Amino acid sequence: MSGLRRRDFLKLGAAGAASALGVPARGGAQANEVVMLGLWSFTGAFADVGPILDRGMRMALEERGMKAQGKPIKYVTRDDETKAGSATRRAEEAVDGEAVKYIIGPWSSGVALAVSEVAKRKKVLHYFSGGTEDISGARCHRYSFQWAASPYTAAKTVVDTFMKANPRAKRWHLLVADYAFGWSVEKYVKEVGKTHGIEFVGADRHPLGEREFSNYVTKAAGNKPDVVAMVNFGLDTVTAAREIFNFGLTPKIPLILTWSSGVEELVQLSPEMRENMWVGSNFYYTADTPVAKEFVKNYQAKFGNPPGYAPAAAYGMTRMVLHGMDRARSTDHVDVIKALEGIEVEDLVGKMRVDAKTHQTLRPYFFMRCKKKDAMQHPTDFADIVATGSTPLPPEYSACKDIGSL
């Protein structure tokens, strides 16, 4: 017995010693290597998307043979645990220890804001895709870029298109996640709504991570709305949509997911639950661009199912960085930042341009309508794209007044 314990202990100790020595104090990157970090959630609230984000970024790099401007690319990943503290320290660790010059991610807005501070402090390029306005707004700086459409672009696309299809649906009930992302999209939905004469009969804010939505659903039903529109994300969206169906609101009245991850959320719902659901997203896999078609084809061949917003964003952001390197004819991240400012490319979602003043990527946003169960041709045939919109945030709304210097 004691022999067994002793051996286990020695093994533990040996592994410990080996691993402690394996984490050197100074970077192990070779001089001509380009080191890129994928900072994804493998544990915590967004644990479900980490692995597919990783896939997207990897695909973009592998398409280039893991090379940029003739130099080998080293791709490293870290688990941000969907926590600001862990993300900060792991990002710092990777920048110091692995000589990372490019950070892509993370997925959560709150966590990304913390990482954006690291990028600013450590002076490395950071590309992010998500709902917070602050990266290209109030907390903008020269090192961080935003890939996702502005919440204004999203709200405008969703409300305009929906009202065109349902001009008489004027009574809206909003269900909003209670944090910065929810508030900013809510603000724009209400503003665009005014131009259509929409009456907001109710607007409830729910805590992030709420799991008991019955209370919000009965409240929404009590307001007798023509439409329920949600501004939340991920598991909150899925759990709420499920309850809205369970209580019989959908499919009788339409449900709008204003800012959805598309496939990742839709696949968690039964086809019955998706009927009469309208979905706004930064990507949908039937997007009609050459890059998207190629990406979707390869992704499906490799993983069996279509990519949603998450892998597409990781793929798209990595491509933008690579475009930046092409334009700069350099892999020096400061050159790449300069090259990305004002760059214009035909890429994953269509015409994409990076606004030099705010580092916002100007690009189309998608609006889909879910299919009925019997209209679906295969299990992942969730929806049709109804419209795309790319109205940028009016400059007077932008909170990024001075993006600063390098």
Place this chain on the structure above:
Amino acid sequence: MNPSLLFSQILNGIVTGMLYALMGIGLSIITGILNIPNFAHGALFALGAYLIYTVIQALGNFWLALAVAPLGVALLGLLIEYAGIRPLYRAGHDYQLLLTFGLSLIITEGIIVVWGPIGMSQLPPALLRGGVDLGITIYPKYRLFVMAMAGLLVLGAWLFLEKTRYGAIMRAGIEDKEMVSLLGIDIHRLFTAAFGLGAYLAGISGALTAPIRGLNPLMGVDMLGIAFVVVALGGLGNLPGAIVAGLMIGVAQSLVALVWPEASVAVIFAVMAAVLLVRPQGLFGIR
């Protein structure tokens, strides 16, 4: 305020409150009898949900699955007690906590490895889909079923503890373990049975919740905190206390959602703090 809205809201509170009570009773039995903090209770809840999903996929029958899935969780509970907790009865709460927390990590991550990290939906059985008109409001059939089912389970647990010989031994075990072993009863078997029963209740709570909240690997985390609050409020090993505490939290949560939705999670802990300030031993606790 609109009476039908108020009525539905209270109904919502009762349904979730019954589920909280079920979780709380399971934890209360384990905590009361074994005198250990079970931090794996939430993970057992999640496992119950995933097992019912898998059994429904395999057999295509909700009712059969509802009978089988919680038994699987109970079986795991027996195993955990036998192999993990039994050597630790004299080791102090700190190590018991470390063990159960470690087990909850293993179960949660195991779920991710087996079923994948992405959540899933489980529709209620065909019989229980749609709503029923209660006159004052239309309410989903499945939620009413959960309310009735949870009520039956609570009643069953109560009858078991109050009216059967085993139940009497268990209650005696909560009060005085030494006396029970002096009477010649195998205390270890009692402990194993109690953990199995607690795990069963966690499993069936998870199974019943699956069609309401769906499945995802972290679904047990929130429930664990709530179960602890129910036990702290209701008193250790106190069944009526757990029921009242569960319902109280459930209804408080839904009423707060009506007037101040942003605070609907915080209210759970506010209620607890308020009660414990006045009655540190919980609502019905004597110890």
Place this chain on the structure above:
Amino acid sequence: MSRAWIAILAAVVLLPMLVRHAIATEIWIFAIFGLGLNLLLGYTGLLSFGQATFFGSAAYVGGYLLKHGGVNVLLVLALGIVVGAVSAAAVGYLCVQRSGLYFIMLTFALNQMFYFTAYQWTSVTGGEDGMPGIPRPAFLGLRLSEPLAYYVFVAACFVIALGIMKRVVESPLGKILQAIRENEVRAQAIGYDARRFKLLAFVIGGAFSGLAGVLYAMLFGIVPLEAIGFVFSGNVVFGTLIGGSGSLYGPVIGAFVFIWLSESVSVIWQRWPLLLGVAFVIVVLFFRGGLVEAWDRLATWWSVRRLRGVAET
């Protein structure tokens, strides 16, 4: 100077050469946090599952002052210690009324209350996004913004904290707390008001947590919401148990192993919490008493074997 102190000082010097400065700094911060907990857990026998309450409260207050006031670092540290102690006094007052499992659950639930307060109070704490942009102003000509300088500063704080804690546990107070752990009824009968001493242990432990909290806020320039969450409370308990709660140095070793374990394992496998869980179970089932005791057992076995070898020849 004892052998333990030589080992500690050697570790302080060697650590930044072996691991990155930020991680090395975090290890000592976590060790200070663990020292505070262990006064409760190891010496008084109180398993507090809510230490992040004090850690986080102090981190928020310290972070806020550094961000808005441009205050002296030492003053902020002192204030953090006070915030830690005061919040611990409030929580402790409620919790020491109860014992056993109730005590654990109360500390946990009150921690949740503080957590949701921080979560909702976004105007000050930043809620889910955390409180970013906390500077590390210079201190006595030491440019703390440099990672190595900050390491030296934190390591000095740790050595002082360890010295103080050593004095505390060896003082009459420490003996009384141990007496309460061994047999509360007897300690009470001798004439010690057990609740008052438990509360005192809480306050001292809270002060250490407060110090650690402010240092943590300065380390990464952010107070994340999880700094006040129950997972943090759990981590310090687990770290201390892994190291061994029976000795003064247990939490220090635990801090090293815990931080190092979660950092290195998370790079190896995406599902690293599974490995962490397995490690916990192994420690509980085979190495109760933590690494300190495991080391003792190993040393004993080794000397017995040597003696036996001498006897046979």
